[in-house]
Amino acid sequence: MAPFFICALHYIWPMIQVFVTGGTFDKEYNYITGQLYFEDTHLKEMFDRGRCSLEIDIKTLMMVDSLEMTEQDRGIIVHNTARSQYDKVIITHGTDRMVQTAKELAAANISKTVVLTGAMVPYAFGTSSDGFFNLGSALAFAQCKPHGVYIAMNGRCFDWDKVKKNTATGFFETI
Amino acid sequence: MAPFFICALHYIWPMIQVFVTGGTFDKEYNYITGQLYFEDTHLKEMFDRGRCSLEIDIKTLMMVDSLEMTEQDRGIIVHNTARSQYDKVIITHGTDRMVQTAKELAAANISKTVVLTGAMVPYAFGTSSDGFFNLGSALAFAQCKPHGVYIAMNGRCFDWDKVKKNTATGFFETI
Amino acid sequence: MAPFFICALHYIWPMIQVFVTGGTFDKEYNYITGQLYFEDTHLKEMFDRGRCSLEIDIKTLMMVDSLEMTEQDRGIIVHNTARSQYDKVIITHGTDRMVQTAKELAAANISKTVVLTGAMVPYAFGTSSDGFFNLGSALAFAQCKPHGVYIAMNGRCFDWDKVKKNTATGFFETI
Amino acid sequence: MAPFFICALHYIWPMIQVFVTGGTFDKEYNYITGQLYFEDTHLKEMFDRGRCSLEIDIKTLMMVDSLEMTEQDRGIIVHNTARSQYDKVIITHGTDRMVQTAKELAAANISKTVVLTGAMVPYAFGTSSDGFFNLGSALAFAQCKPHGVYIAMNGRCFDWDKVKKNTATGFFETI
Numbered sequence: 001m002a003p004f005f006i007c008a009l010h011y012i013w014p015m016i017q018v019f020v021t022g023g024t025f026d027k028e029y030n031y032i033t034g035q036l037y038f039e040d041t042h043l044k045e046m047f048d049r050g051r052c053s054l055e056i057d058i059k060t061l062m063m064v065d066s067l068e069m070t071e072q073d074r075g076i077i078v079h080n081t082a083r084s085q086y087d088k089v090i091i092t093h094g095t096d097r098m099v100q101t102a103k104e105l106a107a108a109n110i111s112k113t114v115v116l117t118g119a120m121v122p123y124a125f126g127t128s129s130d131g132f133f134n135l136g137s138a139l140a141f142a143q144c145k146p147h148g149v150y151i152a153m154n155g156r157c158f159d160w161d162k163v164k165k166n167t168a169t170g171f172f173e174t175i
Numbered sequence: 176m177a178p179f180f181i182c183a184l185h186y187i188w189p190m191i192q193v194f195v196t197g198g199t200f201d202k203e204y205n206y207i208t209g210q211l212y213f214e215d216t217h218l219k220e221m222f223d224r225g226r227c228s229l230e231i232d233i234k235t236l237m238m239v240d241s242l243e244m245t246e247q248d249r250g251i252i253v254h255n256t257a258r259s260q261y262d263k264v265i266i267t268h269g270t271d272r273m274v275q276t277a278k279e280l281a282a283a284n285i286s287k288t289v290v291l292t293g294a295m296v297p298y299a300f301g302t303s304s305d306g307f308f309n310l311g312s313a314l315a316f317a318q319c320k321p322h323g324v325y326i327a328m329n330g331r332c333f334d335w336d337k338v339k340k341n342t343a344t345g346f347f348e349t350i
Numbered sequence: 351m352a353p354f355f356i357c358a359l360h361y362i363w364p365m366i367q368v369f370v371t372g373g374t375f376d377k378e379y380n381y382i383t384g385q386l387y388f389e390d391t392h393l394k395e396m397f398d399r400g401r402c403s404l405e406i407d408i409k410t411l412m413m414v415d416s417l418e419m420t421e422q423d424r425g426i427i428v429h430n431t432a433r434s435q436y437d438k439v440i441i442t443h444g445t446d447r448m449v450q451t452a453k454e455l456a457a458a459n460i461s462k463t464v465v466l467t468g469a470m471v472p473y474a475f476g477t478s479s480d481g482f483f484n485l486g487s488a489l490a491f492a493q494c495k496p497h498g499v500y501i502a503m504n505g506r507c508f509d510w511d512k513v514k515k516n517t518a519t520g521f522f523e524t525i
Numbered sequence: 526m527a528p529f530f531i532c533a534l535h536y537i538w539p540m541i542q543v544f545v546t547g548g549t550f551d552k553e554y555n556y557i558t559g560q561l562y563f564e565d566t567h568l569k570e571m572f573d574r575g576r577c578s579l580e581i582d583i584k585t586l587m588m589v590d591s592l593e594m595t596e597q598d599r600g601i602i603v604h605n606t607a608r609s610q611y612d613k614v615i616i617t618h619g620t621d622r623m624v625q626t627a628k629e630l631a632a633a634n635i636s637k638t639v640v641l642t643g644a645m646v647p648y649a650f651g652t653s654s655d656g657f658f659n660l661g662s663a664l665a666f667a668q669c670k671p672h673g674v675y676i677a678m679n680g681r682c683f684d685w686d687k688v689k690k691n692t693a694t695g696f697f698e699t700i
Contacts, residue, residue: 024384029478031470032520034374036384050308051295052330053346120226120381126302126476127652128379133225136311139330144319155227155314170382171228199559204653206645207695209549209561295556301651302477303554345557400658401645402680403696470576477651483575486661489680494669505577505664521578 014143015055017086018043021077021101022063023094025131027122038063042123043092046135054139057086066094066101066118074101078108088142091116092135095165095172098151102160106149115142117152120170189318190230192261193218196252196276197238198269200294200306213238217298218267221310229314232261241269241276241293249276253283263317266291267310270340270347273326277335281324290317292327295345364493365405367436368393371427371451372413373444375481377472388413392473393442396485404489407436416444416451416468424451428458438492441466442485445515445522448501452510456499465492467502470520539668540580542611543568546602546626547588548619550644550656563588567648568617571660579664582611591619591626591643599626603633613667614639617660620690620697623676627685631674640667642677645695 020026020041027036043058061076081089093101095118105114117138119131138152149160153172164175195201195216202211218233236251256264268276270293280289292313294306313327324335328347339350370376370391377386393408411426431439443451445468455464467488469481488502499510503522514525545551545566552561568583586601606614618626620643630639642663644656663677674685678697689700 024381029471029475031374032518034386046308047330049303049305050330051305051328051346052308054330121379124475124478125379126478128224128474128476130224130226132307133221133227133311136308136313136330137315138311140312140315140327140332141319143332144316152315153226155222155225155229155311157315157318168382171226199556204646204650206549207693211559296554299650299653300554301653303649303651343557396658397680399653399655400680401655401678401696402658404680478574480574480576482657483571483577483661486658486663486680487665488661490662490665490677490682491669493682494666502665503576505572505575505579505661507665507668521576 014088015057015086016139016142017081017084017089018056018058019077019080019084019089019091020058020060020063021066021069021073021091021093023066023092023098023118024122025092025094025117025119026063026124027065028124029122036122041092042131043135046123046132050132050136052139064094066097069094069097069101074104077101078104078110081105081112081114082108082110084112087112089114090135090138090142093118095120095153095170096167098153099160099163099165102149102151102163106160110149111147113142113145113147114149115145115152115157116150189263190232190261191314191317192256192259192264193231193233194252194255194259194264194266195233195235195238196241196244196248196266196268198241198267198273198293199297200267200269200292201238201299202240202297203299204297211297216267217306218310221298221307225307225311227314239269241272244269244272244276249279252276253279253285256280256287256289257283257285259287262287264289265310265313265317268293270295270328270345271342273328274335274338274340277324277326277338281335285324286322288317288320288322289324290320290327290332291325364438365407365436366489366492367434367439368406368408369427369430369434369439369441370408370410370413371416371419371423371441371443373416373442373448373468374472375442375444375467375469376413376474377415378474379472386472391442392481393485396473396482400482400486402489414444416447419444419447419451424454427451428454428460431455431462431464432458432460434462437462439464440485440488440492443468445470445503445520446517448503449510449513449515452499452501452513456510460499461497463492463495463497464499465495465502465507466500539613540582540611541664541667542606542609542614543581543583544602544605544609544614544616545583545585545588546591546594546598546616546618548591548617548623548643549647550617550619550642551588551649552590552647553649554647561647566617567656568660571648571657575657575661577664589619591622594619594622594626599629602626603629603635606630606637606639607633607635609637612637615660615663615667616641618643620645620678620695621692623678624685624688624690627674627676627688631685635674636672638667638670638672639674640670640677640682641675 123131298306471479473481648656
């Protein structure tokens, strides 16, 4: 595709940066150990299946459970979000520490629309996963919302500083 | 849930009206005839699976292939959209005549945000359907967009008067 | 269905006893804890989906991971298999201790065809599970094999005393 | 794998010939036209998913709806079945003319165990298809049954001359 065409498209439809960090979203079932683990991300196939015609730039920053995310990991996420050339960034992320990463992103004062999303059931578990729905909503919120940091879960878009995960129910709630 | 609580929620999170009209979205495979047909809508189970915590009011207006939609059918859609008590309306619709219904909705000058969406592959066909992704994006666009009539397909939100379906590729495109 | 008809069918097509004991086959994903657990068995819906027209009598004896199966649990399986009124018995079972239960069934010298089967990936995980395939093969082997105790996994039917699970690969192998 | 090892295995576990002829089993949904069509067969991925450890030789003879099968097509099936080097042959086939092809195979007096199977719902339609179950049972029947021609559907194995498809219910029945 010629640079000029990309440029022209840019004025009409936004290009979206997607950063993969792991989380339940991309977990697989290991049939030997019975544990969940990470193989490769499903994001590319999900956008294809969603027949998405936006230009999406997918980069895998890490594949970790957010409970095991370190300060250094969060630093990598913030750094890459800040230096992305795109105005709209979607970050797939484990739900347990999604709010914490959102806070650090907000603290960095990045002039972009940043939407974190995730899943309660792995995409690989087929017709029970919420991941594909969440990705569709995150993509839409990323296109609509003004600059800021948001969490797209449960069909809603939460401001980073007005949300917590209810660990008993698994739902995100306003605070 | 007490009426007061619903009322309070109303100020924080919008309630969404969903009108089901059929389309590929809700088609099933008849294993006797090998044809596609309509049984019941999947919308309720889709919002559940998406773990959507917004209040959604789902009404099935009809279950038809949009190629077989009559003027009367479109009249029913416009009428119900106008008289819905909610400000945000999602309409699931066959993709072949989605633009035509959008036009008639726009002509009715309804002061609501109306988002039409659909699917290229039936939701019942499992892990190949785009419907769940489209529903997630339609739900998000319905919450973000100002009053008007829109088509949410392919990860995008098109204005009703700037879109056509490319029948050769199945993608919606700006005109 | 009139008793006479059942009786008549009995001469033509065997009635099959299915005992559910749990195992990966029937595990679900708990999206709060990220652990696998048991809810209800999927066996009835699997035979329906397989459009099975044999008369099947499904009884859930227990819902346990075979690693946690006690001697008492195995006693219940052997007892119920012995006293079933049917000549052909399928037992769904965790793969880790399937061979051990097969041994105890063989030691009981029951004059029936007993086929144990299971899955490496839970049926609830959709299009990655081997369970539906294994059930089809177990059902066929149960109809064909002479009295004895067998393990139906990996498309094969193993004699109870000539098989082990390779815990490194997850495949059953002849010994 | 060394030739000697293959040879040794041959004595222990049968090698199975699988001939693909199309049928609902391998149909796909064309989202542009809304029609079913054939792309590539799913048989290889099905045996992988079933974690089948038998040696299977899959050959695609044709990809046709059995209603459109010609005498020449049936000739190709009979010819290839006769000249296969394997003693056990599974043929995936459209259900509408499965009995007719079984008859022609029987008329050819081939000294092999030949099992025809198919599906009422395409494998590609995910968690509603019976195909994976039928394949598991066909594979088991092929290993157990004496030479002859059989139809494996609905969890049963029918002799070629004692079966018809009930076109009203979609079930195979003894005659």
